[in-house]
Amino acid sequence: MRKIDMHIHLVGNAHGGHGCWLRVTPVKRLLFRFMLRQIGLPMSALLRDLDTPYVERLLQWIRVSSLDAVVLLAQEAVYDDDGRLLRDCGNAYVPNSRVLELARRHPEFLPAISIHPARRDAMEELEQCLAGGAVMMKYLPNCQNINCNDRRFTPFWQRMAQAGLPLLAHTGGERTLQVVRPEYADPRILRLPLECGVTCIAAHAASPSTAREPNYFPVLAQMMRDHPRLYADTSALNLPHRSKVLRDCLRPEILPRLVHGSDYPVPVQTLWPWLRGVISRGDMLRCARIANPIERDYQLKVATGFPPETFTRINQLLRQP
Ligand SMILES: [Zn+2]
Incomplete structure (x- = not known):
């Protein structure tokens, strides 16, 4: 596998020229510079075509890593509850056509689409993306204003369940992108899709991104039981605050429900798992020397004690087009 x-x-x-856009506000400038540097691109990459060097660099990292493939995420724009596009909101957009096209060209990429369910053409776009080979749906409910529990979306969830398309949803706080509905960071936002039979994956295990945000991990653990x-x-999970849940993730009832993800291009820090006491000093120093961020994240997760199934389990959850 x-x-x-x-x-x-x-x-x-x-x-x-692929329909993507990026809005780097002054507040986010330093953070974006840091992220670009960690994947090996200069800040000036933002001033010209970013799409090509970004994909080339990513493919290089994958090909020299322990991983066989990655799920590549599209990024939906922000819409209001009635499906009207909010043009001034959001920091990034990547159309579904872009990830579907890249996946056709490169076997290393598995395409995850993103469709706001309030969009008037949501169902039509879903059908088109299913025909195009989509394997997963990705949302950031708190950044994209998606109230998954809105009953109007029931047919949309039912169609996803029928197609076997899982939903990866950001849970817990967020600080890389603009947050429009902080309360949607609560994993209970996934109740209705789950009831409709959609396989849901709570990104970041509902961990907080700052010290002030609530830690929703206990809510998530309870929901997993139900x-x-x-x-x-x-x-x-190797970030300063998110690493708070690393030890809880190793609990025997949680481990069989985990899948491996890095959140590239978000920085992979080796210090925090060591400070949290889940890896040795030797492993911290060894991983810090790995330049490839995808491989560094993989090696840190192995050292943390995530068993081999964590890295292959997603094969059974993705839609098989
Ligand atoms: Zn992410």
């Missing part, structure tokens, strides 16, 4: 990193962001800008189709991913 393939080893898969199931949480890899695609990023592009208007210069690339919903056998609920999983969580390990993405970005």
